[in-house]
Amino acid sequence: MSGIWIYSEDSVIAKELLTAGLELKASMGQSVGVITLAGDEQNAFIAAGADKVCILKGQNPWPESYAGAVADVVSKEQASVLLVGGTLRGKDLAANASAALRTGLVTDALTIQYVNNSIETTRLVYGGLAIQTEVISLPAFVTVPPRTYREAPAMTGRQGEVFTVEVDTIASGISISNVCPIIREGADISTANRVVGVGRGFAKREDLAMAEKLAQAIGAEIGCTRGIAEDSHWLPSECYIGISGQKVKAELYIAAGISGQVQHIVGVRDSKIIVAIDTNEKAPIFAAADYGIVGDLYEVLPLLAGAMEGK
Numbered sequence: 001m002s003g004i005w006i007y008s009e010d011s012v013i014a015k016e017l018l019t020a021g022l023e024l025k026a027s028m029g030q031s032v033g034v035i036t037l038a039g040d041e042q043n044a045f046i047a048a049g050a051d052k053v054c055i056l057k058g059q060n061p062w063p064e065s066y067a068g069a070v071a072d073v074v075s076k077e078q079a080s081v082l083l084v085g086g087t088l089r090g091k092d093l094a095a096n097a098s099a100a101l102r103t104g105l106v107t108d109a110l111t112i113q114y115v116n117n118s119i120e121t122t123r124l125v126y127g128g129l130a131i132q133t134e135v136i137s138l139p140a141f142v143t144v145p146p147r148t149y150r151e152a153p154a155m156t157g158r159q160g161e162v163f164t165v166e167v168d169t170i171a172s173g174i175s176i177s178n179v180c181p182i183i184r185e186g187a188d189i190s191t192a193n194r195v196v197g198v199g200r201g202f203a204k205r206e207d208l209a210m211a212e213k214l215a216q217a218i219g220a221e222i223g224c225t226r227g228i229a230e231d232s233h234w235l236p237s238e239c240y241i242g243i244s245g246q247k248v249k250a251e252l253y254i255a256a257g258i259s260g261q262v263q264h265i266v267g268v269r270d271s272k273i274i275v276a277i278d279t280n281e282k283a284p285i286f287a288a289a290d291y292g293i294v295g296d297l298y299e300v301l302p303l304l305a306g307a308m309e310g311k
């Protein structure tokens, strides 16, 4: 067995997985390949560290229908590891491909290491309260949530092998009767560089204007805790951050009136700088924060926004 392979229907996620793949390459001494539906990204993958790129060409528009093709490539290449982007579609494909090849599959891995000729992964369980370590023998299939790794940076002067596989994906037991695109109401906070998070410390919906003012002053998007979106419906559900919501990997995350329960922290802890504003000095958010302000957000937010606006 030789080769670490990566698949995602999303090229950005594939580049994130290249970071994980290159770490495994360093410990396993095996080449890294990308299986993709995006033929126009082949040079970008090679620049980001791929030694091989396999382009799947087929007529079927549904990425999950390429599971058999991915399994074929992985099998022919005698891959020891397949990393799959952990979107809903990626998980569907990974499950089908691993069943086809009877390999072990770990989902939602946050870390991946090569240890004693096996792959050791960690993932969160019990709503983020515990970390589970799993060890699977090779060949190992692993899905990785989006934004777990940073995108592998492009390097100059890299060369790689590119090959195309024609795929007949028409035969399927599923027929699509209707397609309804999801209509997003809020901004995509998962890719935002700066986020101001709002929690139940806000007494009423109109008060969110204070957070919006600060966000505007520093060029940030607004995120929130689950209750603000799902219970109060003050913000759309795609704005809430945490284990069951979005994950942010911002340069700056400012949490205002957020207690910092683990289910929320899981979604923000990969941010570079976390600033917390809370009246309760014992709030758990302060343990996760780089900077903490013990104070009333109704006083602190206008002061911060004013300072940023140079007033």
Ligand SMILES: Cc1cc2nc3c(=O)[nH]c(=O)nc-3n(C[C@H](O)[C@H](O)[C@H](O)COP(=O)(O)OP(=O)(O)OC[C@H]3O[C@@H](n4cnc5c(N)ncnc54)[C@H](O)[C@@H]3O)c2cc1C
Pocket (backbone or CB within 6 Å): 127, 198, 199, 200, 201, 202, 224, 225, 226, 227, 228, 240, 241, 242, 243, 244, 245, 256, 257, 258, 259, 260, 261, 262, 263, 264, 267, 277, 278, 279, 280, 283, 295, 296, 297, 298
């Ligand atoms: C299975 C499961 C999954 C979950 N998933 C998520 C998830 O993905 N994301 C998520 O966010 N939550 C999630 N939760 C809910 C989570 O456990 C917490 O209940 C939630 O994060 C708390 O939200 P909060 O911090 O806004 O509210 P609270 O915990 O009520 O905290 C409000 C904070 O505001 C402070 N405060 C009050 N007034 C002021 C003021 N004037 N100025 C400054 N500070 C003030 C308080 O001191 C307090 O610390 C989940 C729960 C479960 C059981």
